[in-house]
Amino acid sequence: MPQSSPTPVDVIRLEPVGRYKQTQNGNIHAQGTHYTTQITHSICQSSSLVYNACDLGGVTGTESPAGPTKKSLYENNGVAACSQKRALCIATVVFAIFFTACVIIAYTGPQSECTCAGSKPPNFVDDEWNETKMFVPRATNGQIFPWNNIRLPTFITPTRYNLTMHPNLTTLEVKGQVSIEFQAEKDTNFLVLHSKNLTITDKIVQDRKGHTIKIIKLLEYLDGQQLYIEIKDKFRKKHNYTLNIRYTTKLNRDFEGFYISSYINNGERRYLATTHFEPTHARSAFPCFDEPQFKARFKMSIFRDRFHIALFNMPVINTEDVGFYMGTGLLRDDFQESVEMSTYLVAFVICDYVHQNKQTERGISVSVYAPSPYISQASFALETAVNVMDYFEDFFGVAYPLPKQDLIAIPDFVSGAMENWGLITYRETAILYDPNETSTSAHQWVAIVIAHELAHQWFGNLVTMKWWNDLWLNEGFASFLEYMGVDNLKPEWKMMEQFILDKTQPALALDALSSSHPISVTVQDPNEIEAIFDTISYSKSAAILHMLAKFLQLDTLQNGLNEYLNTFKYSNADTKDLWNVFSKHTNQSLEVKVVMDTWTNQMGFPLVTLVREEDEIIATQDRFLLTTESVNSSLRSKPKSKFDYKWYVPLTYFTNKYPEDIRTVWMNMSDVRIEVDTDVKWIKANINQSGFYRVMYDETMWTNIIADLRSNHTIFNPADRASLIDDAFTLSRAGFLNASIPLDLSLYLIKEKDYVPWATAIKHFQAWSRRLSESLAYKLFLKYMRKLLTPISKAIGWDSKGSHLDRLLRTDVLSTAILCELNETVFQSKSQFEKWMNRNQSIPADLKEVVYSAGVKYGGLTEWQHCWGVYNSTIIPSERKLFLKALGVASDPWLLQRYLLETLHPRSIRPQDVKIVLTVVAANPEGRLLAWRHLKAYWSTMQSLLGNSTFMMGSLISAVTAHLSTPYDYYEVSTYFNGMNVGSATRALEQSLETIKLNINWVSQNEEDIYTWLLNYLK
Template sequence: MGKGYFLSKPLALAGIVAAVGAAATIIALSVVYSKEKAKNKHLPVVATERIDSFVPVYTTPSTPKEPWQGHRLPGNVKPINYHVTLWPRLEPNSDGLYIFTGNCTVIFKCITATDLILIHSNKLNLKKFGDHHVKLTGLNGAPNPSIKTTWLEPPTTFLVIQLNSPLKAGGTYELFTDFDGELSNDMGGFYRSEYEENGVKKVVATTQMQPTDARKAFPCFDEPVMKAVFHITLIHPPNTVALSNSLSSDPESIKVEGQDLLKTSFDPTEIMSPYLLAFVVCEFAFIKAPKDEDVLVRIWARKKAIEEGQGNYALEKTGSVLAFLENYYNSSYPLKKSDQIALPDFSAGAMENWGLITYKETSLLYNPKMSSNGDKEEVAKVISHELAHMWFGNLVTMKWWNDLWLNEGFATYVSYLGVDYAEPTWTMKDLIIPNEILNAMAVDAMASSHPLSAREEDIMRPEQISQLFDSITYSKGAAVLRMLSYFITEEVFSKGLHTYLEEFKFSTTVYQDLWKHLQMAVHEAGIQLPDTIEVIMNRWILQMGFPVVTINTQTGQISQEHFLLDPESVVETPSEFNYEWIVPVTWMKTGGDEQMYWLVDKEGTNTNMKIGSNEWLVANINMKGFFRVNYDSQNWENLIAKLDSDHKDIPVINRAQIIDDAFNLARAKIVNTTLALRTTQFLDKEVEYMPWEIASRNLNYFTLMFDRSEVYGPMTAYIKKQVTPLFNYFKNITDTWKKIPERHTDQYNQVNAISMACSSGVEGCQELVTGWFREWMANPVNNQIHPNLRSTVYCSALAAGTMEEWDFAWTMYRNATVASEAEKLMWALSCTKEPWLLNKYLQYCLDPEKIRKQDAASNIVNIANNPIGQPLVWDFVRSNWKHMINYGAFSLGGLINGVTKRFSSEFEYKQLLQFKEENEAQLGSATMAVQQALERTQTNMKWVNLNKKPVLDWFISETTSPK
């Protein structure tokens, strides 16, 4: 599944703009702070020396007294196939509710004799047959079982069926249910999505089953291991089309309850897990690949979107990515068709339903006139991610959700390979570093992180499963698989995948099965490793965190230790490996080639790493390994000197890595913060995207910590000094902004240049962007701002503007017919400096008529990114939390993370602690995020107290003395 919500690259790059000139309003808001502080004065003082002991992220539940009080199926029966008929109503009934009716027949085999059947059923009204909710029939001569009682167990979403006598082991039985449910707008199970076309409201009936919502569509054995064949029939209005995982026959005209309807029956699916099932009833149009293709490929969307060609790019790249994956896996695409459909309302980025992939509109549709290069990359990347799942995840599936990383980490990694094949000029294999790896490191450097692979018994409840859909699972999973692929070679990695898929197709696995097949490929290729794949990789997946590798270039000594942003924090998650890793350390030194060293213990020695006084050494070439690097002070000085004198001698990725490692090592008190800041001094000569992007992110942390203090002015002056040459560089190569750079990453860096220049007050920048925006306001039907630049231009203009600009942007948002353009305007609306406008916008976030449910959480985080909006959002979230947890489609963990990332005071810590205590039973999937926010806040408090003065002195020195 694609990630829950994200900021597209241009939106993220524009983020710093909203912080400009906020001081006056912040002073006004200090009144609110004072009142809140008085209200919370009874709370205890928080010690800042260490992190309070946290409740473990995963807690093993006590053994239930009865089987139906647990959250796992007992495994005494196994489904063979389902016959499901569903009739969604696309108009409300007399009570104003949208409903669906249906029935389900599941044929199952009894594995062990039992007088108890548990099957999942959630929020379904089951019809009774006499005294019971089911009809149970014996097949192949077996007698019909006698039912004692049936009931629904809401806490565990089980339909419980108790029998008077046991089913016979090896026997086959048929269970029939008749039911109805609400086709709600909560974006889970079988739900409805709405949009407007030619002034008429249209309703789509669609699905999102992962991870535990197939049970909301029909009674089923809703666990990944319970694979079966599904026969789906949909009844729907004559003006609609019905889609599911398989191809269908021509619809049959029928009359039901006096209505003329269509009945569409679908071919039986392959053997698959229930969470991969999908069905859609809609009035969409489609485009398809040429008839001579072996696989039917279709792109579905709103008719207007298809007419405008918004599906053309997806159709073009689907064929390229499928061809790549078939070659990469050495395995043919497993199905006869690949439908991909863009939904107006969808809670995730996309979902890998086998043969019918569902997408958020911004993840599938691309309009060259309105969409940026970042939008284009996102479409290609999400398509590649979901198609990678067709084999890895769908054909072969993890046994249980504790190994979710195996699905999502793999698909994330391979998505970059697929896009690199489809768009070879984009350098996508490099972009995995800022997009995934560094994001994962930021979370995994906290004491409240978690291992990639959890114990099965620790992941039982739906909310525990939902918590796993995070950056560790996706991004760290991708990072460690990328590292593995590098040190055994991509060719050998691919061969191991092929035999793995062949052995386990249509079945389920655990991670050890993958290690086994990769080890076979390594052995066949004759590759020498310091230990087996299993021994090496288990250290990366069974314990949280990653190491910092310290290299002494004067002695050749090399060592490792667990890297924590707050080294005083207490790690509650135990590790059988004592936080040691088997680390593949690549390195090079002045004028040399890349070399490799395996650090297999806590310490080691490699005399080849010794350098002379004027030489330099850099390790973790192109960031192939998932670790940070520290050096002796002499090598740090030599690296900084080399960056200043001739930065191009160091590979571009490692220039970015040096910056990121230094800033994070400084946050962990391993090096001085001023050393980290010195790694940015060469940027006035740098024009490549990666170093600027990483520097911008790290300096943004300083903005978060200091934009309410006296450090902000000198810091902004330093950024202005460094970014002015970059702004002028892009001004020159674009002929004074008339053209767009050719290279993909240059297009990103042009946005960086304008965003940082405007936010730091570079002469001419603000006038440039506000002028463009004013021209658009004067002629709304002719927007001449290039799509790449719109996010940062809109945000800058609204930050500098008044209600007039905000109202114009709101009108343009409401009228937008291209989802990516609407997303840019939504972002920009959060950039205003007017608190009353931000408060109004916050209220809109809980009104689905104004802001779609799928966008509400990310929009609230956008407002919190604005220093003026952050305290407003925190009040709003606390006041509306109980409503938010029931609102549907909220990524609660992402919401908490985004709202609290600026927290850096004792007062804010106490507020967060109070929020946790008041909502302990209602944190749900945000439980882990709240723990991480508490830890991050204390880390920020310590960092600010330690670094405020030296940072202020350094910025003043850099901006007042000539270089």
């Protein structure tokens, strides 16, 4: 147990490893004897490593006064000497014998099928494996690593971690100790656990009575991030043991594991230490069984400076004064033991923050932590968290199980947030809100991210997927339920109407690529796991849950979720478990698992084609791909799917004759016929775009739908108008429709006043303008956009009035008007920018994006430098993000080049924000090639800035190449990355190359038709 009296820090004793007593010379020994580590049976006696068990500061050994290094712990240190002649003779003989043996082995056969070293081990995942390659996992000392699976064995089950850590925020050194209590599920003489970049200084295994068990082998396998510990005796089935490990490491400088971060307070840089363990980074902070199914309880003690606070998943229960260290008073915080949870949910932060606090209806303490200059921006996050927690407890029918919930702003943070149980970490822009300075969209974003992470407290934390192939059970539910949580908090925001903009449409766009992947996907190594934290796992999963909720009805969904959470709480589940629970709550004719397997176990989605034949509508389904029609047929069945790319589709529809009569017909992996009256002109399918599929109408129906849209667009609700726009533009991109169809349809927008249809249209307009930027049709298309935008830009005006959706619409419309050079908007924006820059006149929060962008785009060096200066001085995180976007729309290439170079300096632009810069510059016609050249020229530098995260580099590849559209662009990108190992960015690279091809094909096939249509309409 930690000592209660103050202790000089240079001999701080954390929880002792074994039983210690101190000798007269001050060395600490286990039971007064030396502790011998035998690396292997075959190491000769003279070269075995003998060292003393020691305190947390290191191991006192025979190698050097400072103790053995990590390298020396695993290597034979014996030395032998002989003459040069004799050495040459021996070497020649040995080589001859070795060569002869190799020849004999190569030409004798057949080979044994045993799983010995040298053969491909069962279940071993090796991306480069082929029949001629023999893979042998090697430990750091060159020995064969006995465990040959990237997954840990399941016959050792951890039950409790007792963890003590002392991070030094100045030297970045971390001293740690962990005691892991575990149970053996069978008789065995070894265990395997995870460790990454940790220097083990001591280790002891004890049985349940505290008797030490002799360790005879310790091996580390770097590629597998695994430690192998073998004992002389056996771990007996159903017996309990404790593994005690002392180690040292460093605080990382990237954004993974246990890392250092900083912020500026009154010109002074302040430091904090924080964690991010998902998916596989807990192992870089402490040795552990770092897989989600190994749930355990955690106790924590943290040493910290007096002017810091320490936070953990659970509340602090005791603080002790432990003396001075390097002239600074040191305290130790002990925390309450946690409930059973996975290692990736463990979190701790050491910082000098302040907080706001409030309680939920059930008395759960909710706190928001932030630096003192920012704490005034935490009020909305606190109110949102309390309200959403109350709503989720009521909706799920399951109480939040921890005594507190902390939310904390982290300055350096790659993700939007991380759902650590009881201690949620957020990027500053996802938690801080200033009502006078923050835009409506940023306001909404804070609410969404807070609700997302709180949903995880049940889906992901209380019930966790068994393995990462079912990541969607965590992220899909959180991404769906976040909208329900915010909709309950702010019903006037119409969040479920916005759902299709933020979830369904982006997921449909990505899943139409042949390089997509199924929702449930096989993954093994950390790179594969990181690669699936993408739009499919988040947004497509949310969209199919939205579709499920529609055909099950809300009460059935609620009952199913309640049973699922109660059945698997503090445990793990997989997709089959979820569907089986829902099947209990539906009628016998609907087998949820059978239906939903077609959506989770194969990639893509169907294109439902509707063709009129007299008094019937024939509905057929085929896999939809964003390829040209000539290629489409060969790709529709790749890769193979056991469902042959057919789906159970809940086809919802109404007709022009009976618009209030919404019906559903099931396409059970088949085609269907729908009877209609002969005077029906059209049917509108996929009501509210609640189904995850696209709809293709025959030519006559498209014509009739467009005619009715233009005469009375309100016959369709806003979501249905948005889905018609989205389908028409996307079908044109895929070659199913002539470009004239979406253009004809878009003419109705002159009368449109609602946000969701306009946001959908603007997304497609901007994509068209970027692809056409080097085309003869470009200027005509900008002119057409100005014609459509003029009525709505006048209608919404320049004040801050209107509903929440009106304010979102105002920002989108006026920002797009700036890009397409609408004179009235440009003039007004430039005028406001000048008054802001020269007279410090304030700008309404929702107009800042418009005004800043106009000032930079139509200004020069003076305007750019002014914005750069304000970016560097503001303490409003959402404001900094606006400037990051605005600075990238400059029209001068040399300014854009200067801006790109700033991304190489982390004190100028945080590495987490590099993607924002590259995205906006790449979307700027003046900066498109500059962004690509920058990424190519500074690839290794940017990798280093991002902590060598290949997943982050994948997001940069996608951002920079999204708008490239010439054969030379494709050649440039494919040639540069040819043969390069990009790790978890592989899928992002494949999708980027596919997107460039699509852009090339679309321009070549549509440029002339678009030009002709625009010329005829605008003449």
